[in-house]
Every structure is written in C-alpha cells, then in structure tokens.
Amino acid sequence: MHLEELAEKAAEFKAEDAHVEHEVRVCMAASCQSSGAAQVMDALDKAKGDGQPACKVKGVGCMGLCSAGPLVAVADKEADLAGSVLYRDVAPEDAADILGSVGGSPVERLRCPTDQPFFARQRKIVLENSGIIDPNSFKGYVAAGGYASLVQALSEMTPADVLREITASGLRGRGGGGYPTGLKWSTVAKMPGEQKYVICNADEGDPGAFMDRAVLESDPHRVLEGMAIAAYAVGASKAYIYVRAEYPLAVERLQNAIRKAKRAGFLGNKIADTQFSFEVEIRLGAGAFVCGEETALMASIEGLRGQPRPRPPYPAESGLWGCPTLINNVESFANIAPIVREGGDWFASIGTEKSKGTKVFALAGKIANTGLIEVPMGTTLRDIIEVIGGGIPDGKTFKAVQTGGPSGGCIPEAHLDMPVDYDSLKTLGTMMGSGGMIVMDETSSMVDVARYFMEFCMTESCGKCVPCRTGTYQMHGILDKLTKSQASRDDLALLEDLCEVVQATSLCGLGQTAPNPVLSTLRYFRQEYEEKLQGETGA
Structure with a gap:
C-alpha cells in the first residue's frame, strides 16, 4: 500500500x-x-x-x-x-x-x-486525537491520518532515515529517565543478530499517575503505529506491550486495535506490501511496581519473577531472551508518528534546548482542575498549577507539588517559577518521572507524605538486594516514629544516613530513588521534621 x-x-x-x-x-x-x-x-x-x-x-x-x-x-x-x-x-x-x-x-x-487556560494553554501532540476520535474505530484513526507515517517510513525512508529524524527531534524517553530516544534506537539498530524485540512499557505504577492509561484508552492505534516504526528502524519483528492488569479498559481497546490493525495489514506479514513484518502481543502485569524497571519487566515477560538484574549488559545489547531489545514507554511511542509526519526539526523547535517537544502530565491532589494536560517542555510549575490547573481549591494555599512519583521529590512554593524539564527538576532534588504531579495544600504534613511514599517503596521492593529490602523498612520505621513524635535527633541523623546508603548501593532505580521524597522534604521542610522530634513538639 x-x-x-x-x-x-x-x-x-x-x-x-x-x-x-x-x-x-x-x-x-x-x-x-x-x-x-x-x-x-x-x-x-x-x-x-x-x-x-x-x-x-x-x-x-x-x-x-x-x-x-x-x-x-x-x-x-x-x-x-x-x-x-x-x-x-x-x-x-x-x-x-x-x-x-x-x-x-x-x-x-x-x-x-x-x-479557559486549562484548554487554551495546552499544545497537543501525543493527545491530538484524544477526545476527538473513537478509540475503538480503526476507520476513525485512518480518517484522521493514522498509519500514514508508518506507510511513509516503509515506502519512502530507509531505517537509517527514520533514525536520523528521531535523533534530530531531540525526543527523550518519557518514562522518567529521559534517555535520548534516537541514541537508544541507534544502539539497538547497530547490534548484530536476526532476532530483536521492541517492548512498550505500559506498567504505569506511580501513585497519582494516569497518563499512559489515558493514551491507551484514547488512541491505541497511535501507540501501535509508533512501535511499528521503531521496529522497522531497529530491525525488530516482534513486540510486547507490558500493561498492568488493573487497566482493563486500556487492555480491551489495545486488543481491539491489534486485531483490527492486523486485519487491515498494518500488523503481521509484509506490511504495506513491503518485506517488513511485525507482530505485537500484550503481556499483563500483576501490579508489581518494580516491573516498571526494564530488566524486571523483561524477566516478567519471560515468565520469571519480576526482579531487576545488574546492568550492563543493557537491554539494547542483551535484553529479552538475550536478544537486543528496545524499550520505550507509551508516551514515547505516541510521539513517533507525528515526528515522522512533520520531521525531526519541527519537534525540536518545541520545548527547551535540552528537553524537546511536549510532555503529558496528570494533575492530581489538592488542585481545582484534576486531569490530563499536555504542555511544551519548559512551561513553569506556576503556569501548570496556578493557571492551567486552576490553583488550590477551597481557599487554601499551595504548599508543595510532588513530581516523579515515589522516585521523585516535593517542590515548595519558592521554586514554582522553575521551568519543567528533565535537567531543571534534577537541580531541585526531584525528577519528571513519567509525568504525575500531586499537589498539596497547607493542610498536608510533609513527614506524612514522606512516610506514605516510603511505605509504598518498602511494600513494592522485590527484596533482591539488601539495601532496598532492609533500608526502606528501617527508614519507614523512623518516619513512623516521627509522625508519632517518638523519634530522637539520633533517629533523624540515622534517617539521613540511611537515605545516602540506600541511594548509593541499591541494585535498581526503585531503591536508588526511594529516598528522594525523604531527602527533598528534609531539604525544604526540615522544620516539620524538627517539630516532630520527641519532646520538641511544643504540645
């Protein structure tokens, strides 16, 4: 075709x-x-x-x-x-x-x-079809220009041409790490071997995050098209979408999209009358947060217990069943078709110098406009929370915003004018993560917030490495004592030491970033910790 x-x-x-x-x-x-x-x-x-x-x-x-x-x-x-x-x-x-x-x-x-600003201040690339097309309609997706980028890539571009456009776009992985997408794809493409895999990481586990779920529910064909273009570029023929079973509507619509795309010849053998063949299967995750880590995710797909392994080797070299494997998340793949359609330079003209394009965020917590937004990289936190998000309801005042889920940190009002991009957020002791933002008002206790996220990480730890398995347990115990005003200054000092040890010695990203909510709240809200110390509450 x-x-x-x-x-x-x-x-x-x-x-x-x-x-x-x-x-x-x-x-x-x-x-x-x-x-x-x-x-x-x-x-x-x-x-x-x-x-x-x-x-x-x-x-x-x-x-x-x-x-x-x-x-x-x-x-x-x-x-x-x-x-x-x-x-x-x-x-x-x-x-x-x-x-x-x-x-x-x-x-x-x-x-x-x-x-109103919630709608007018957005710029939609990933979400351009959301709310407009029927996600169950293959005809609706094609009528909106769907699969044209895939056919363009297969009929008018070589794999190297596709890689050049993705590299020129400056797209960075939207799953949280921010690794340059073009570099990752090029690495997989250079690897020898007849069998290569593509994996879409849809194991969205951060509390308060629902970006990937919404994209899969709203425009599943867009994700499939991006995966197919990626497979063509890196030389893969097989793909898996790893999606949590708690997303039944997303799974249902993905299954429907895969079936219809295959029937229409956009998946399967000799796509668009070319020699390119590509199959996609869905794998359901059982809700383990650690399976969002790429090596644990691959172990789960292979039928093994979802536990991370040391890197290197990285998945690009030795991934699924020892074969070169490309892993990106839902939002990353949803950006691919527009980049091929409009060109890498177009995408690179949006955003900041080091963080190109737009980013989808889920706004949750104490904010007037709870929901899903897409804004250019570099938009300030103040614009997102006070203008687009509508500010804090019920006459309350803003206290902090937590970004990056359990791997991120809490940002106070003093830094609301910080542009949201990968590098700026790191200077504040947090990260963009997959895009969840939980807003807190004056009634929130930051010690309670830290304890909540530490309890989450402690519960979700796979237990493979000692620092994460025992460190998160010990940190949670100290935070629990703090909330009850039973902790001493020695406990607080031990908490900080444990944060450094767990951060430096854990095997995977879950343990390495688990201390972030504690460290960021200690950095910006230390007085609240001091007030919780035994005998110093003023009660």
Missing part, C-alpha cells in the same frame, strides 16, 4: 459519514465512565433516535478535565475540542437538552468554556 492508496482509503472512510454535520462526543475514558458516562451515552442514543440523521453520537477518548466528568462535546464534524461546545457534569436526564442544542444555542447551565 502506497501513501496515495492510504489517502484514498481515508477519504473513503470519511465519505461514509458525509451526511453527518455535527457530532456529539461522549468521553468514554475510565475517569468519565466512573462517573456515569456510559449511562449518558445510552441516554443520548435513545434520545436521538432517527430524528437527527445529520447528528452522530459517538464515544471518544479522554478530554482532559477529568474532575468535571462526564464530559460531552458538541461540534462540527471536523472541529477539535477548542471548536466545540463542551458540557461538564452531564447526567442522563440532560440528553434531550444537549441534542436540542445541536446547531443552536448551547445549554448554558452545563457549559464548560474551552477558552
């Missing part, structure tokens, strides 16, 4: 809805479904009946403002979210009013302005 043929197919799919003038889009991501979106969808279908043939009711992916769900958008067929009339907190009994507003005056009591 050539690009011209795919374009004809896309036009054919669009023509099937030629009679449709307006779409009523219902967010059917997990967040909106949890607040009754399925019932809203049923009510809209029933209320529409056959009386409005030019209006189509369809389920779409995440629209971002999860705290206001169920969300329904009424739009001209070709309009994006900004060109829609968006309704929030929709109930089934609102169906008739919404359908009656199509082509006329909006239902003001339900309206959610799309010119």
Whole structure:
C-alpha cells in the first residue's frame, strides 16, 4: 500500500459519514465512565433516535478535565475540542437538552468554556486525537491520518532515515529517565543478530499517575503505529506491550486495535506490501511496581519473577531472551508518528534546548482542575498549577507539588517559577518521572507524605538486594516514629544516613530513588521534621 492508496482509503472512510454535520462526543475514558458516562451515552442514543440523521453520537477518548466528568462535546464534524461546545457534569436526564442544542444555542447551565487556560494553554501532540476520535474505530484513526507515517517510513525512508529524524527531534524517553530516544534506537539498530524485540512499557505504577492509561484508552492505534516504526528502524519483528492488569479498559481497546490493525495489514506479514513484518502481543502485569524497571519487566515477560538484574549488559545489547531489545514507554511511542509526519526539526523547535517537544502530565491532589494536560517542555510549575490547573481549591494555599512519583521529590512554593524539564527538576532534588504531579495544600504534613511514599517503596521492593529490602523498612520505621513524635535527633541523623546508603548501593532505580521524597522534604521542610522530634513538639 502506497501513501496515495492510504489517502484514498481515508477519504473513503470519511465519505461514509458525509451526511453527518455535527457530532456529539461522549468521553468514554475510565475517569468519565466512573462517573456515569456510559449511562449518558445510552441516554443520548435513545434520545436521538432517527430524528437527527445529520447528528452522530459517538464515544471518544479522554478530554482532559477529568474532575468535571462526564464530559460531552458538541461540534462540527471536523472541529477539535477548542471548536466545540463542551458540557461538564452531564447526567442522563440532560440528553434531550444537549441534542436540542445541536446547531443552536448551547445549554448554558452545563457549559464548560474551552477558552479557559486549562484548554487554551495546552499544545497537543501525543493527545491530538484524544477526545476527538473513537478509540475503538480503526476507520476513525485512518480518517484522521493514522498509519500514514508508518506507510511513509516503509515506502519512502530507509531505517537509517527514520533514525536520523528521531535523533534530530531531540525526543527523550518519557518514562522518567529521559534517555535520548534516537541514541537508544541507534544502539539497538547497530547490534548484530536476526532476532530483536521492541517492548512498550505500559506498567504505569506511580501513585497519582494516569497518563499512559489515558493514551491507551484514547488512541491505541497511535501507540501501535509508533512501535511499528521503531521496529522497522531497529530491525525488530516482534513486540510486547507490558500493561498492568488493573487497566482493563486500556487492555480491551489495545486488543481491539491489534486485531483490527492486523486485519487491515498494518500488523503481521509484509506490511504495506513491503518485506517488513511485525507482530505485537500484550503481556499483563500483576501490579508489581518494580516491573516498571526494564530488566524486571523483561524477566516478567519471560515468565520469571519480576526482579531487576545488574546492568550492563543493557537491554539494547542483551535484553529479552538475550536478544537486543528496545524499550520505550507509551508516551514515547505516541510521539513517533507525528515526528515522522512533520520531521525531526519541527519537534525540536518545541520545548527547551535540552528537553524537546511536549510532555503529558496528570494533575492530581489538592488542585481545582484534576486531569490530563499536555504542555511544551519548559512551561513553569506556576503556569501548570496556578493557571492551567486552576490553583488550590477551597481557599487554601499551595504548599508543595510532588513530581516523579515515589522516585521523585516535593517542590515548595519558592521554586514554582522553575521551568519543567528533565535537567531543571534534577537541580531541585526531584525528577519528571513519567509525568504525575500531586499537589498539596497547607493542610498536608510533609513527614506524612514522606512516610506514605516510603511505605509504598518498602511494600513494592522485590527484596533482591539488601539495601532496598532492609533500608526502606528501617527508614519507614523512623518516619513512623516521627509522625508519632517518638523519634530522637539520633533517629533523624540515622534517617539521613540511611537515605545516602540506600541511594548509593541499591541494585535498581526503585531503591536508588526511594529516598528522594525523604531527602527533598528534609531539604525544604526540615522544620516539620524538627517539630516532630520527641519532646520538641511544643504540645
């Protein structure tokens, strides 16, 4: 299949809805479904009946403002979210009013302005289809330009050409480490051997993080297309998507996408009438946080206990079953098709000097606009929290934002003007991680926060190495004593020593970064620790 043929197919799919003038889009991501979106969808279908043939009711992916769900958008067929009339907190009994507003005056009591900063300040690349296309529709993805980048790569580019564009883009791994994607791909491509693998790490385990889940639920074909392009570039023919079983909707939509892509010839043998063949399988994770670490993830895929191994050798050299293996996360792969389509220089023009493109963040905690956003790298924390996120609700004041999950740290108000990129966050003793942001207000105890994350790391430790297995247990014990005002200054000194030892001697990233929440809260909120010391509470 050539690009011209795919374009004809896309036009054919669009023509099937030629009679449709307006779409009523219902967010059917997990967040909106949890607040009754399925019932809203049923009510809209029933209320529409056959009386409005030019209006189509369809389920779409995440629209971002999860705290206001169920969300329904009424739009001209070709309009994006900004060109829609968006309704929030929709109930089934609102169906008739919404359908009656199509082509006329909006239902003001339900309206959610799309010119507010939450929507207007975003720049969507990964999420460009989210909230617009039906994630279960192969035709909808192709009509929106889907798989054109894959066909372009296969028919007009060599693997080396693809590698050059990815390298030129400056894309860094969105899973937390920030390793240059082009360098990682080039390393795998240079490795000898007939069998190579591609792995999509969808084992999103950070508390408060739901970026990868939302992308898989909203645009699964985008991830498959990125994986196929990666496989072509590095010389792989087999891939696995490792996704946690706690994401049943994402798994269901992935399975559906794989089945339809294979039926259409975009997965399987001789894709797009070329010699390139590519198969994708799903592997379900059982919820072990440590399996987000790449060597533990590979062990789990191989049917072994999910435990990390020392590196080197790195997966690029000896990965899955000893073969060269490329591992990226969901968001990394979702960036690939736009980079091939628009060019690496286009992507590199967005963001900062060392952190290119955009980043998807999940806003959670004490913030007005809980949900999913995508902003250019270098956007300040203040813009994200106070402007896009809407600030702190209930008249409370901001205290800290925790980034990077259990591997990250807590940032105080004094550093809110820091640009969000890989290198800037490291100077504050934290990291970007996969993109979770948990906002805390004045009522939060930072010692309690540190204890919570240490308990998480202690529980999730695989136990393979002593520093992590026993160190996190000891640190949690001291933090527990602190919260009860039973700890001494010697305990506090021991806590700091343990942080350094565990950080320096643990085998994998789980243990190496487990002390970060403790170290960052000690750095910025040490007074709270001092106030918790035995006999010094002032009580």
